[in-house]
Amino acid sequence: MPTIYEVEHLHQPSGWLSPGYLEIDDRGVIVRVSGHRATSEETQTLAGFGVPGLSNLHSHAFQRGLAGRTEHVTGERAEANLWTWREQMYRFVDRLTPEDYEAIASLAYLEMLQFGFTSVCEFHYVHHQSGGARYDNPAEMSDRLIAAADRAGLGLTILPVLYAHGGIGKPPEKAQLRFVHGVDLYLALIDTLRSRRDRCATLHVGAALHSLRAVAPDEVRAAVAGVYAIDPAARLHIHVSETTQEITEVEAALGARPVQWLLDNVGLDGKWCLVHATHLDAAELAGAAASAAVVGLCPLTEANLGDGLFSLLDYHAAKGRWGIGTDSQCSTSIAAELRMLEYGKRLELRRRNVIARPADGLGSHSGRVLFDSALAGGEQASGQGGGALVPGRRADLVMLDGDRNVLLGHVPQTALDAWIFGGTQNPVRDVMVAGKWVIRDGRHPKEPAIREAYRDCIACLTQ
Ligand code: ZN
Numbered sequence: 001m002p003t004i005y006e007v008e009h010l011h012q013p014s015g016w017l018s019p020g021y022l023e024i025d026d027r028g029v030i031v032r033v034s035g036h037r038a039t040s041e042e043t044q045t046l047a048g049f050g051v052p053g054l055s056n057l058h059s060h061a062f063q064r065g066l067a068g069r070t071e072h073v074t075g076e077r078a079e080a081n082l083w084t085w086r087e088q089m090y091r092f093v094d095r096l097t098p099e100d101y102e103a104i105a106s107l108a109y110l111e112m113l114q115f116g117f118t119s120v121c122e123f124h125y126v127h128h129q130s131g132g133a134r135y136d137n138p139a140e141m142s143d144r145l146i147a148a149a150d151r152a153g154l155g156l157t158i159l160p161v162l163y164a165h166g167g168i169g170k171p172p173e174k175a176q177l178r179f180v181h182g183v184d185l186y187l188a189l190i191d192t193l194r195s196r197r198d199r200c201a202t203l204h205v206g207a208a209l210h211s212l213r214a215v216a217p218d219e220v221r222a223a224v225a226g227v228y229a230i231d232p233a234a235r236l237h238i239h240v241s242e243t244t245q246e247i248t249e250v251e252a253a254l255g256a257r258p259v260q261w262l263l264d265n266v267g268l269d270g271k272w273c274l275v276h277a278t279h280l281d282a283a284e285l286a287g288a289a290a291s292a293a294v295v296g297l298c299p300l301t302e303a304n305l306g307d308g309l310f311s312l313l314d315y316h317a318a319k320g321r322w323g324i325g326t327d328s329q330c331s332t333s334i335a336a337e338l339r340m341l342e343y344g345k346r347l348e349l350r351r352r353n354v355i356a357r358p359a360d361g362l363g364s365h366s367g368r369v370l371f372d373s374a375l376a377g378g379e380q381a382s383g384q385g386g387g388a389l390v391p392g393r394r395a396d397l398v399m400l401d402g403d404r405n406v407l408l409g410h411v412p413q414t415a416l417d418a419w420i421f422g423g424t425q426n427p428v429r430d431v432m433v434a435g436k437w438v439i440r441d442g443r444h445p446k447e448p449a450i451r452e453a454y455r456d457c458i459a460c461l462t463q
Contacts, residue, residue, distance in 0.1 A: 001026070002023050002024060002025045002026070002031060003023070003024050003044065003435075004021060004022070004023045004024075004041055004042070004043045004044070005021070005022045005023075005024070005043060005044050005045075005046050005050075005397075006019050006020075006021055006037070006043040006044070006045045006046065007019060007020045007021075007022055007046045007050035007397075007399075008045075008046065008047050008048055008049070008050075008402070009048070009049045009050065009402075009412045009415065010022060010033070010050045010389060011049070011050060011051040011052060011389055011412075012033070012389065012390070013372075013388055013390065014362075015362060015412075016412035016413075017033070017034075017035045018412060019035070020033060020034070020035060020050065020389075021033065021034045021035070021036065021037055021038070021043065022050070022389060022395070022397070024395040024435045025435075026435075027434075027435070028201075028394060028395050028433075028434035028435025028436065029392065029393070029394060029395060029435070030389060030390065030391050030392065030393050030394070030395050031391055032391055033389060033390055033391060046399055046430070047399075047401075047402060047403075048399050048400050048401050048402040048403075048407075048427075048429060049399070049400040049402060049407065049412065049415045050389065050397055050398070050399050050400075051116070051371070051389075051397075051398050051400060051416075052375055052386060052387060052388055052389050052393075052396060052397065052398070053116065053117065053118025053119070053386055053396030053397065053398050053431065053432075053433065054116060054117050054118065054323075054324075054334055054371075054374060054375055054378050054398075055117065055118070055119045055120070055121065055155070055157075055323070055378030055379055055381065055382035055384055055386065055387070056112055056117040056119070056120040056121065056324070056325055056326050056332075056378065057121045057237075057273060057275075057294065057296045057323040057324065057325045057377065057378050057381040057382060058121060058123055058237070058273075058275050058296045058298050058325025058326070058327050059108070059112075059120045059121065059122050059123065059325060059326055059327065059329070060122075060123055060124075060125075060327065060328065060329070061101075061104060061105035061108040061109065061120075061122060061145065061148065061329070062092075062093065062096060062100075062101055062104050062105065062126060063089065063327070063328040063329050064104050064105075064107060064108035064111075064329035064332075065092065065100075065104045065457075065458055065461060066088070066089060066092055066328065066329075067328070067329055067330050068330075069088075069092075069462070070085055070088045070089075081243075081305065081306055082242065082243055082305045082306070082307060083243075083245075085305055090173075090175035090176075091175075092461070093126055093175070093178065094130050094175055094178075095130070095461055096126065096130075096461070098135070098140050098141060098144050099144075099457065100457045100460075100461060101126065101141055101144045101145070102144035102145070102147055102148050103148075103450075103453040103454050103456070103457040104454060104457065104458070105122075105144065105145050105148035105149070106148040106151050106152055106450045106453065106454070107450055107451065107453075107454040108148075108329050108332065109148055109149050109151075109152035109154040110152045110154075110444055110446070110447060110450050111329075111332040112152075112154060112326065112332045113152060113153065113154055113431050113433075113438055113439055113444065114332075114426070114428060114431075114439065114442075114444070115332050115333040115334055115335070115426060115428060116334050116398040116400075116428045116431065117154070117326075117332070117334065118154065118155055118384075118386060118396035118398065118431065118432075118433045119154060119155030119156065119157065119202065119378075119382055119384040119386065119396070119433070120149070120154055120155070120156060120157070120382075121157045121159055121206070121235070121237065121273070121325070121381055121382050122145055122149075122156060122157070122158050122159060123159050123161055123208050123237060123239075123275070124141070124142060124145055124158060124159060124160055124161055124208075125160075125161035125163050125179045125208075125210060126141055126178050126179060127141055127142070127160070127178065127179060127180075127181065127189070128141075128177065128178045128179075128180070129178065130177075130178060131174070131177055131178075132177030132178060132180065138185070138188070138189060138192065139189060139192045139193060139196075142158060142160060142189065142192075142193055143196070145158060146158065146193075146196055146199075146200065146203060149200075149202075149203070150200055151446055151450065152438070152444070152446070152450070153433055153436070153438030153444075154202075154433065154438075155202035155203075155204075155382075155384045155386070155394075155396070155433055155434070156200075156202065156203050156204070157204040157205070157206050157235065157381075157382040157383060157384060158193055158203065158204070158205055158206070159206045159207060159208035159235070159237050160186065160189050160190055160193065160205075160207065160208065161179070161208040161209070161210050162181055162183065162186045162207070162208070162209050162210065162214075162215055162219070162223050163176065163179035163180055163181065163210040163214045163215070164180060164181065164182070164183075164214060164215050164216065164219055165213070165214050165215070165216065166214075167213050167214075167249070168212075168213055168216075168249055168250070168253045169253065179210070179214075183219055183222045183223050183226060186223065186226075187223070187226040187227070187230065190205060190207060190227065190230055191230060193205045194230070194231070201434060202384070202394075202433060202434050204235075204382065204383055204384060205231070205234070206234050206235035206236065206237065206382075206383065207223070207227040207234055207235070207236050207237075208236065208237040208238060209223060209224075209236070209237075209238045210238075210239060211238060211239040211240065211246065211258075212238075212240065212246075212250050212254065212258050212261065212262075213246060213249060213250065217254065217261075217265065220265070220266060221265070221266070224236065224266055233271065233383070234271065235271055235272075235273065235381060235382065235383050236271055236272050236273070237272070237273040237275055237296065237381070238262070238272070238273075238274060238275060239275045239276060240258045240259055240262065240274050240275065240276060240277055241257070241258050241259055241274075241276060241277050241278055241279045241280060241284075242275075242276035242278050242279075242302075242307050243278070243279070243307060243308075244279055244308075246258065247279055257280075257281060257284060259274060259277060259280055259284040259287065259288055260281075260283065260284050260287070262274075263284070263287045263288070263291065268287075268288065268291035268293040269291055269292055269293065270291075270292040270293065270294075270321075270380060271293075272291070272293035272294070273293065273294045273295075273296045273323075273381040274288060274293055274294070274295050274296060275296035275298070275325065275327075276296065276297070276298065276302065276307065276310075277295045277296075277297075277310060278302060278307050278308045278309070278310050279308060280310075280311065280315075282314075285311055285314055285315055285318065285320070286318060288315070288320060289315055289318035289319060289320030289321075290318075292321060293321070294321045294322060294323055294377045294380050294381045295310070295315065295320060295321070295322040295323075295377075296322070296323060296324075296325050296377075296381060297310055297312070297322055297323070297324055297325070297341060298324065298325045298326065298327035298328075298337075299324065299337050299338075299340035299341040299344065300326070300330050300331040300336060300337055300340050301325075301326070301327035301328040301330055302327075303340055303344070304328065304330045305328070309344050309345065309348060312341065312345055312355065313345060313354060313355065316355060316373070321373075321376065321377050321380060322373060322374070322377045323373075323374050323375075323376070323377025323378040323380070323381055324337045324338065324341070324374045324377075324378070333426065334371075334374070334420075335419050335420045335426075336424075338367075338370040338371065338374060338420050339420050339421060341370065342354065342355060342366055342370060342420075342421075353366045354366075355369050355370060355373075356368075356369050357369075365413065365414070365416065365417050366417060366420070366421070367414075367415075367416035367417035367418070367419065367420045367421060368416050368417070370416075370420060371416045371420070375387055375388070384396075394434050394435075395432060395434060395435040396432065396433055396434065397430075397431075397432040398428055398430070398431050398432075399428075399429050399430040399431075400415065400419060400427040400428060400429065401427045401428075401429035402415075402427075404425055404426075404427040404429075405423065405425055406418055406419065406422050406423040406425040406427050407419065407422075407427050410422075428442075429441060429442055
């Protein structure tokens with residue numbers, strides 16, 4: 001039996017329906033959307049603002065365990081940056097057991113749901129035991145992530161990462177041995193993970209290359225060909241151009257800047273997600289926008305690590321596609337990430353409302369432009385099948401509570417502006433993934449157990 005919801009205000013690609021009627025079938029797919037009650041069948045009423053769930057397009061779930069633990073100066077280095085943070089991360093990852101990996105990911109995934117994400121692209125590179133020995137089950141750590149997403153009820157696009165070198169022409173460091181695969185065993189892992197999909201309808205399997213530092217050109221070509229032989233529609237993600245140091249190294253070794261090399265050598269298209277892409281020159285920016293690839297921005301992680309600011313306005317004006325990820329999990333809040341993205345440019349340019357366009361209907365509201373862009377980019381990068389509350393899409397619905405102070409007195413036109421810019425209170429009240437409620441009235445039934453497992457694990461890890 002389909003379920004029909006009467007939503008007080010329902011987000012639509014072209015505006016809002018107030019009320020909107022949303023009919024969802026037993027498979028969790030939206031079959032009808034209307035501004036009118038079409039039948040005499042019973043409806044369930046949902047007060048507030050109903051928006052599509054967003055896909056978080058870049059996550060390393062285990063790094064949730066490091067949040068707040070690297071915000072001090074150690075005295076070992078005069079300068080702290082991404083590379084010094086990476087040393088701290090390596091020390092943490094060295095101790096992680098499969099149980100820890102699952103416990104930390106469960107908390108991170110629960111928090112993503114609580115802030116309105118309904119799926120995540122997990123850029124997963126911790127595959128083996130500390131020191132590099134294989135687990136009996138080569139997919140052990142991947143299976144832990146699948147279990148964590150299943151426990152939380154979050155859609156998962158798992159992106160096993162190919163990681164082969166410690167840097168261009170360098171063998172892996174000891175701490176990196178947990179990450180390393182040859183191309184053949186890497187492709188075998190993807191095959192294995194695809195067999196897990198019949199257990200979980202919201203599990204998708206894509207692929208990722210760690211970076212052009214960690215994967216050599218011949219390996220990039222072999223992996224891309226191998227992935228497409230398995231699944232011609234597979235999503236492919238890569239870390240790229242996060243720091244100027246990486247650009248210098250890639251340019252010296254490959255003769256081109258990283259995004260330019262990808263444009264010239266692998267043929268970027270809409271299946272690709274370029275994670276960070278912080279430092280692009282004008283030709284790379286135009287090429288990336290024209291390729292229809294998604295740029296995966298992680299505004300709070302990039303701010304936390306001091307990476308730099310992406311040329312968002314030029315890229316957006318060139319109709320470049322982008323979405324947001326929570327990467328190191330120093331935040332899992334959609335509103336906080338989008339606010340950081342817009343505020344970074346406001347501070348740089350000393351102007352307000354920089355991404356919105358005057359006299360452009362919905363496009364004149366910063367909140368709406370930011371949310372809708374991240375929604376489309378997240379769906380494209382994840383392939384989850386949601387991304388809009390329209391017939392044929394998966395029913396991923398997030399209800400924002402109009403009674404929370406942050407939304408009090410707001411109407412649909414300003415609701416997204418208020419959510420993102422109107423305060424730090426989280427108005428997410430109910431979250432539905434694939435037609436099933438996973439959070440109702442702010443409560444997730446497994447939250448106490450997930451928190452307890454995390455508390456136990458982090459106490460051991462940080463002793
Ligand atoms: Zn990352």
